[in-house]
Structures are given as structure tokens and as C-alpha cells.
Amino acid sequence: MSKTIKQIRRDLDSKKYSAEELTKEYLNRIKEKDDKIHAFLDVFKDDAIEEAKKADNRIKKGEAGILTGIPCAIKDNILIEGRKCTAGSKMLENYVSPYDAFVIKKLKDEGAIFLGKTNLDEFAMGSTTENSYFGPTKNPYDLKRVPGGSSGGSAAALAGDMCAFSLGSDTGGSIRQPASFCNVVGFKPTYGTISRNGLIAFASSLDQIGCFTNNVEDAKTLFNVLSQKDDADSTNVNFEKEDIDFDMNRVKLGVPKEYFDQGLDVEVKEAVLNAIQKYKDMGAQIVEVSLPHFKYALSCYYIIATAEASANLARFDGIRYGLMEEGDTLDDIYINTRTKGFGDEVKKRIMLGTYVLSSGYYDAYYKKALKARSLIKKDFEEVFKEVDALLGPVSPVLPFKIGEKTDNVLSVYLADIYTTPINLAGLPAISVPLKLSKEGLPIGLHIIAPRFNEYKLFNIASII
Numbered sequence: 001m002s003k004t005i006k007q008i009r010r011d012l013d014s015k016k017y018s019a020e021e022l023t024k025e026y027l028n029r030i031k032e033k034d035d036k037i038h039a040f041l042d043v044f045k046d047d048a049i050e051e052a053k054k055a056d057n058r059i060k061k062g063e064a065g066i067l068t069g070i071p072c073a074i075k076d077n078i079l080i081e082g083r084k085c086t087a088g089s090k091m092l093e094n095y096v097s098p099y100d101a102f103v104i105k106k107l108k109d110e111g112a113i114f115l116g117k118t119n120l121d122e123f124a125m126g127s128t129t130e131n132s133y134f135g136p137t138k139n140p141y142d143l144k145r146v147p148g149g150s151s152g153g154s155a156a157a158l159a160g161d162m163c164a165f166s167l168g169s170d171t172g173g174s175i176r177q178p179a180s181f182c183n184v185v186g187f188k189p190t191y192g193t194i195s196r197n198g199l200i201a202f203a204s205s206l207d208q209i210g211c212f213t214n215n216v217e218d219a220k221t222l223f224n225v226l227s228q229k230d231d232a233d234s235t236n237v238n239f240e241k242e243d244i245d246f247d248m249n250r251v252k253l254g255v256p257k258e259y260f261d262q263g264l265d266v267e268v269k270e271a272v273l274n275a276i277q278k279y280k281d282m283g284a285q286i287v288e289v290s291l292p293h294f295k296y297a298l299s300c301y302y303i304i305a306t307a308e309a310s311a312n313l314a315r316f317d318g319i320r321y322g323l324m325e326e327g328d329t330l331d332d333i334y335i336n337t338r339t340k341g342f343g344d345e346v347k348k349r350i351m352l353g354t355y356v357l358s359s360g361y362y363d364a365y366y367k368k369a370l371k372a373r374s375l376i377k378k379d380f381e382e383v384f385k386e387v388d389a390l391l392g393p394v395s396p397v398l399p400f401k402i403g404e405k406t407d408n409v410l411s412v413y414l415a416d417i418y419t420t421p422i423n424l425a426g427l428p429a430i431s432v433p434l435k436l437s438k439e440g441l442p443i444g445l446h447i448i449a450p451r452f453n454e455y456k457l458f459n460i461a462s463i464i
């Protein structure tokens with residue numbers, strides 16, 4: 001049975017076991033299981049044990065922080081000083097982080113133990129981890145299937161009980177979808193609440209760091225640790241966190257009618273409808289709402305995300321970071337480096353992004369997508385005047401088989417239909433495990449709250 005942060009804290013403080021013993025237990029499990037799952041790209045074996053010894057000292061002195069001695073795993077697009085950070089790309093295969101990401105500093109201050117870095121789709125572009133240069137991660141629930149993506153390694157590491165929690169990033173669903181595929185809790189906070197300083201950028205107006213945990217309370221604990229003001233990220237905001245009185249009988253939950261259209265797997269639909277009924281039985285008021293511009297969100301996301309990616313990835317030119325392929329001229333260096341360094345999906349997105357930003361197409365695609373984004377955002381603002389949160393599916397489909405979608409990437413994009421609108425609107429959302437399908441594949445529930453209402457989100461989510 002996987003342990004929660006709270007359980008481990010209690011056990012460490014009462015000396016039931018030491019941080020060193022616990023860390024060794026996780027490292028052993030990684031050794032036993034990860035050959036098959038491939039959740040980790042790098043494991044910090046000796047250093048993790050050293051850190052655990054320090055944590056035990058801190059606990060002995062009565063100076064433990066909330067995460068002291070708790071072993072975690074970090075998506076390999078978040079910088080840890082002195083460690084490789086590959087972003088799942090050949091481009092950064094040998095790149096070593098010169099500093100700690102803000103979130104890593106916060107975890108270090110609290111005394112968390114870093115077990116290693118986890119696999120991802122190259123530059124977080126994908127929904128399966130199959131786009132990783134280092135090969136795919138497997139779903140611990142069915143090794144023939146994907147764990148979701150792009151933070152598939154972080155989700156699989158937790159689901160395989162190879163860490164107590166993990167961090168990921170969510171630009172269009174990359175925490176919530178793998179959480180749903182791997183039967184763990186996946187939380188993406190309000191845009192701007194957790195500093196992106198030290199996260200390798202994909203699409204800066206959408207990227208958010210969040211976490212994978214074994215229950216909702218742990219997500220709240222991590223949110224409290226990580227959501228602190230950082231001046232190095234200009235979009236980072238400071239906000240009052242206030243626990244609210246919570247009474248299920250006063251909660252009004254919205255179910256968007258657009259969520260239950262064609263393309264939704266019957267088992268997913270049934271599981272989500274059952275969960276909605278449960279909320280009703282527990283006293284919540286359930287109302288049908290409408291998000292009229294929902295149908296534009298996916299196209300809008302793939303225009304904005306690729307546009308921003310094409311700008312962000314321009315820095316990988318063979319001169320400043322990572323891989324460098326020789327050439328006779330500067331242009332040759334750029335071309336050779338990018339040809340060899342980037343995988344197909346990344347190249348495709350850079351090309352799409354530069355296309356939608358180029359003169360002549362800018363108005364027709366990029367500008368139009370920005371206008372659509374405003375309307376999508378407004379739809380949510382309107383429904384949140386009426387309801388406290390929204391309920392729905394995370395993914396319209398069950399976890400794909402590995403290789404199943406290689407020739408049909410569009411169908412993988414289409415599966416981002418429920419997650420991408422949330423990033424466009426900057427909202428906090430969480431995926432909580434509901435049940436397993438007949439075949440034993442996990443199904444998650446998506447709960448979405450108004451901006452900065454994460455405490456409300458946690459309260460509603462913890463009930464299910």
C-alpha cells in the first residue's frame with residue numbers, strides 16, 4: 001500500500017523507521033521495478049542516502065520541516081543544480097543544470113529527498129511519453145500501455161510506489177492526464193501561483209508546475225510549500241491562502257453539457273456520471289452548465305502552444321545550450337544541431353508555431369486563437385458566477401497501447417479536449433482516481449475551480 005506524505009511524516013517523527021531506511025526501500029523498489037517501467041531517467045542512489053542521513057539528523061534535533069525525509073521524484077524538465085536536465089531530448093542529453101528551480105529550492109528547504117529525474121515526452125510535447133528520446137515509460141497498471149504524458153515518468157514513478165510524491169508540469173494536461181491513466185492524484189494549480197523559474201519552458205503562458213500525490217491532502221501540503229512569491233518569475237503572484245468552511249450541502253457543482261458528446265469512452269462516461277451522482281447523494285447541488293466556446297479550445301491550444309514553443313525553443317541553436325553539431329557556417333551549425341537534436345514531434349511543432357506567427361498568417365491563426373482564448377476564459381468566468389466548481393472527465397479515452405497511435409497523432413491531440421481549455425483559462429484543476437475499467441485500466445475525475453480557489457478544489461476533491 002502506497003504511503004502518503006502525512007503517514008510518512010508521522011512514522012518518521014515517531015521513529016517507526018528512519019529516513020535512511022525509507023529511502024533505501026524506495027531505491028530498492030526502483031531497482032526491482034524500473035527496468036520494466038522506465039519511469040526514471042536518472043536515479044541519485046548514493047546522494048539520496050546521504051540526504052536521508054541528514055534528514056534523520058534534522059528529525060533527531062526536532063528541526064524537521066513538513067517534508068524532511070520524504071523521498072520524491074522530479075520531472076526531467078525541472079532544474080536541480082549539478083544534475084542533468086534532459087527535457088527528454090537529445091538536444092540536452094548532457095546538459096547539467098547550473099542552478100535549482102524555485103520549486104527545488106523550496107523542497108530542499110523542507111528537507112525532501114530527491115530520488116531521481118523522471119521521463120517525459122521531449123520538451124513536454126505529447127501525451128504518452130513515447131516522444132521521449134530515451135524511450136517510452138510503461139503504465140504500471142498494464143505494461144503494454146502508456147502512462148500518459150507528458151509527465152508520464154512522474155505519474156508512473158508514484159503509481160509504481162517508487163517515490164512518495166513527484167513533480168510534473170502541465171501545459172495542456174500533462175499532469176492531470178497521466179494521473180488519470182496511472183490512478184494517482186494529479187494537481188495543476190492556478191497559472192502564476194507556483195514559480196516557473198527553473199522549468200524548461202514549452203509554452204510560457206500555459207506552463208504550470210504541479211504535483212502527483214497519493215491523496216488530495218498531500219497535494220494541498222505541496223501546494224502550500226511551493227506556492228510562494230518568487231520575483232524571478234514575473235507572472236508569479238502572491239495570494240492569501242485561506243482555509244474555508246466547507247459544507248457539502250452548500251456546494252453547487254456544474255456539469256458542462258459539452259463534455260458528454262461523441263468520442264467519450266462508455267466506461268469513462270459511466271464512471272464520471274456515477275461520481276456526479278455520488279456528489280449529489282452527499283448533498284451537493286448539481287446543475288448543467290454550458291461552455292459555448294469549448295469546441296474551439298483544442299485548436300486554439302495547438303496554435304498558441306506551438307507559437308510559444310517555436311519562440312522558446314529558438315534558444316537551442318547549438319551555441320548557447322546543450323548539443324552542438326559542427327558546420328562550415330553559423331547557419332550550418334544551426335541546421336545541423338537542430339536536425340540532429342530535436343525529435344519529429346518537436347520539429348513539427350516548431351514549424352507549425354513559426355507558420356502561425358509568420359506575416360500573412362499571424363492574423364488568420366495566432367491572433368484569432370488569442371481572441372478565441374478570451375472567449376473560452378469568459379465562458380468559465382460566466383459559469384463560475386453560478387457554480388463552485390465543474391466536474392467532468394480528464395481523458396475521453398482509456399490509456400492507449402504503446403505504439404497504437406504512432407500513425408495517428410491527431411487522435412492523440414484530440415484526447416486533450418478536456419484538459420487544454422483549463423490551461424487556456426489559467427484555472428486550477430485536479431484529477432482524482434475513480435475506479436478501474438473492466439480491463440483494469442484507471443479512470444480519473446476532473447474537478448475544475450475558479451482561479452485562486454485551490455482550497456475549495458481540495459475540499460471538493462477530497463470528498464470523492
Ligand code: GLN
Pocket residue numbers: 124125126127149150169170171172173174175202305416
Ligand atoms: N498533450 C499536450 C501536448 O502535447 C499537453 C502537454 C503538456 O501539458 N505539457 O501539447
